[in-house]
Amino acid sequence: xxxxxxxxxxxxxxxxxxxxxxxxxxxxxxxxxxxxxxxxxxxxxxxxxxxxxxxxxxxxxxxxxxxxxxxxxxxxxxxxxxxxxxxxxxxxxxxxxxxxxxxxxxxxxxxxxxxxxxxxxxxxx
Amino acid sequence: xxxxxxxxxxxxxxxxxxxxxxxxxxxxxxxxxxxxxxxxxxxxxxxxxxxxxxxxxxxxxxxxxxxxxxxxxxxxxxxxxxxxxxxxxxxxxxxxxxxxxxxxxxxxxxxxxxxxxxxxxxxxxxxxxxxxxxxxxxxxxxxxxxxxxxxxxxxxxxxxxxxxxxxxxxxxxxxxxxxxxxxxxxxxxxxxxxxxxxxxxxxxxxxxxxxxxxxxxxxxxxxxxxxxxxxxxxxxxxxxxxxxxxxxxxxxxxxxxxxxxxxxxxxxxxxxxxxxxxxxxxxxxxxxxxxxxxxxxxxxxxxxxxxxxxxxxxxxxxxxxxxxxxxxxxxxxxxxxxxxxxxxxxxxxxxxxxxxxxxxxxxxxxxxxxxxxxxxxxxxxxxxxxxxxxxxxxxxxxxxxxxxxxxxxxxxxxxxxxxxxxxxxxxxxxxxxxxxxxxxxxxxxxxxxxxxxxxxxxxxxxxxxxxxxxxxxxxxxxxxxxxxxxxxxxxxxxxxxxxxxxxxxxxxxxxxxxxxxxxxxxxxxxxxxxxxxxxxxxxxxxxxxxxxxxxxxxxxxxxxxxxxxxxxxxxxxxxxxxxxxxxxxxxxxxxxxxxxxxxxxxxxxxxxxxxxxxxxxxxxxxx
Numbered sequence: 001x002x003x004x005x006x007x008x009x010x011x012x013x014x015x016x017x018x019x020x021x022x023x024x025x026x027x028x029x030x031x032x033x034x035x036x037x038x039x040x041x042x043x044x045x046x047x048x049x050x051x052x053x054x055x056x057x058x059x060x061x062x063x064x065x066x067x068x069x070x071x072x073x074x075x076x077x078x079x080x081x082x083x084x085x086x087x088x089x090x091x092x093x094x095x096x097x098x099x100x101x102x103x104x105x106x107x108x109x110x111x112x113x114x115x116x117x118x119x120x121x122x123x124x125x
Numbered sequence: 126x127x128x129x130x131x132x133x134x135x136x137x138x139x140x141x142x143x144x145x146x147x148x149x150x151x152x153x154x155x156x157x158x159x160x161x162x163x164x165x166x167x168x169x170x171x172x173x174x175x176x177x178x179x180x181x182x183x184x185x186x187x188x189x190x191x192x193x194x195x196x197x198x199x200x201x202x203x204x205x206x207x208x209x210x211x212x213x214x215x216x217x218x219x220x221x222x223x224x225x226x227x228x229x230x231x232x233x234x235x236x237x238x239x240x241x242x243x244x245x246x247x248x249x250x251x252x253x254x255x256x257x258x259x260x261x262x263x264x265x266x267x268x269x270x271x272x273x274x275x276x277x278x279x280x281x282x283x284x285x286x287x288x289x290x291x292x293x294x295x296x297x298x299x300x301x302x303x304x305x306x307x308x309x310x311x312x313x314x315x316x317x318x319x320x321x322x323x324x325x326x327x328x329x330x331x332x333x334x335x336x337x338x339x340x341x342x343x344x345x346x347x348x349x350x351x352x353x354x355x356x357x358x359x360x361x362x363x364x365x366x367x368x369x370x371x372x373x374x375x376x377x378x379x380x381x382x383x384x385x386x387x388x389x390x391x392x393x394x395x396x397x398x399x400x401x402x403x404x405x406x407x408x409x410x411x412x413x414x415x416x417x418x419x420x421x422x423x424x425x426x427x428x429x430x431x432x433x434x435x436x437x438x439x440x441x442x443x444x445x446x447x448x449x450x451x452x453x454x455x456x457x458x459x460x461x462x463x464x465x466x467x468x469x470x471x472x473x474x475x476x477x478x479x480x481x482x483x484x485x486x487x488x489x490x491x492x493x494x495x496x497x498x499x500x501x502x503x504x505x506x507x508x509x510x511x512x513x514x515x516x517x518x519x520x521x522x523x524x525x526x527x528x529x530x531x532x533x534x535x536x537x538x539x540x541x542x543x544x545x546x547x548x549x550x551x552x553x554x555x556x557x558x559x560x561x562x563x564x565x566x567x568x569x570x571x572x573x574x575x576x577x578x579x580x581x582x583x584x585x586x587x588x589x590x591x592x593x594x595x596x597x598x599x600x601x602x603x604x605x606x607x608x609x610x611x612x613x614x615x616x617x618x619x620x621x622x623x624x625x626x627x628x629x630x631x632x633x634x635x636x637x638x639x640x641x642x643x644x645x646x647x648x649x650x651x652x653x654x655x656x657x658x659x660x661x662x663x664x665x666x667x668x669x670x671x672x673x674x675x676x677x678x679x680x681x682x683x684x685x686x687x688x689x690x691x692x693x694x695x696x697x698x699x700x701x702x703x704x705x706x707x708x709x710x711x712x713x714x715x716x717x718x719x720x721x722x723x724x725x726x727x728x729x730x731x732x733x734x735x736x737x738x739x740x741x742x743x744x745x746x747x748x
Binding site for chain 1: 527530531533534535537538539541542545547570573574581588590634
């Protein structure tokens, strides 16, 4: 592959889900980092260069909402998407305010939907 | 309104039964509108406030009995008040007392005592009280006010009915060793009366009950050597048949004016006022009555129970005694609304006397006389437990949505990985099984989502967040989801979207549920080779989503039940065993909540058309 590999950070506490996603993304030629919660993700962001973030909302230690707040404070420019089962309009409203309005419902999306979505966001084929 | 000085007299009178508001007044006029009733207009004493509908005790001049002379014989009479006069309405019965009232003439002087509940004057040494039936009420007020003194209460009830508030009596004797109470059924006997009255006892003997009861007991007392000046009477009912009376009060054949002419009913039926008083006092609902400044004048038994404060402790306080925990702004808004004469309902955190906090649902209603607020009545309900359950339910839903769906995502994604051959190519047999796993999983996800939406609808927590939406985009994405079923059934799908659909302001999440259910039904219940059409159109005010199919249709006989929860038509069950019976119920509930309509037409074996109409603008945000 001649292209520079894009690195994707998965923020997800469910190991099985993170691994399934990681495997698919690697197959598509992405480099993948996994953080189990918002706090770990913030640490990774300071040491690694990340091109895209896929994040869950309900996580121990630091949940997705707090993580988004932290990103806003740090004037984050990295594109991101939220992948969660918390799809209530009130949740979506809150996400919108925190810059997390690119939302896919976890249970309604297949892996190929998600990969397709990420590729589209990163403009890669 | 009266001046402040006289108002003070009234306020001080209610709980402390020490001064009797007794006045001599002249009869100004007398009318007999009907053969069996008279209306007396009396001078109104300036020293006291009389309110319309109050019971006033009319004392007749000396009355002789077979045993001696009794100087006081009073009967409660409903009154009406204007600026200058008091009016008493008396229904004449065979009672000796009422006959005497009927003989009163213009210019006669009579004594009145008022208002109700204050006729008994209790000296510091206490009193002997004898009651028949609900004649117990004034005695309970006296005992519950903890007036000092030694009290002996003899309470009678008819064999078939218990006394109202017997438990309250029990707690009074437990709290106060100076109170002795005995309760009997039937007619008072000389032996029973003898246990409480003795000629040497200086305490007054108060008798309250139906007319025949009062007459009977007073005769017994006199025969036991009690001096007539020790006796006080309050005759509550002209006859002893309490139950019969009660029924006749509400019998529209006997009183065709009730409740059409409420004020006339109140005037002509003093017993009705008495009954309403007892109802307010003893009802299971908290009732607090305040003056226009929020100063408490009356609380009932349920209010004492909920707040933990006694009437005496609450009297002349404001409801802040057990409230005051919310922000000052909260109470200001409340007061502004209340002063504006609005009825208000609100939830508030309050504190019981024992310190325990509770959530109350409160309602405040201004009581108006003409246009002037003369009092407020507040009712409160302890909804702490309800709130707790409600929170637990919401938390459960939250948990269910996350905890149930997460493992399903794991199953789905891993099945997908297997199917993609990421773990090595699958044999056709293996592939078939994994597809079945995935389909089962998808059904589970759909079911959980439907159940979650149904619970949100039923709990009223389904929020609506309108925003500008692209109807066409939602339609496309839903059809995309259904792609595999459409192909499998070889259905022809036609989309008709009006070219210039204006910007629609609606909740995309809820619109999606509507599209999803209508379209997936059309796809599911249309046989191979059939057609499905979805159109989006609009007129001036509404937009319409129309979904038609050439499917199995809905049997005519079952069309009426289509939107019921869990209902599935017979032919639908035969065609597809997996349905939940929740989809159309959900769609209907959402459409209702959005202020729209849903209609359908269907012929069995030919097809079905659903049309949902929703307002283009004006869908309101609801959280």
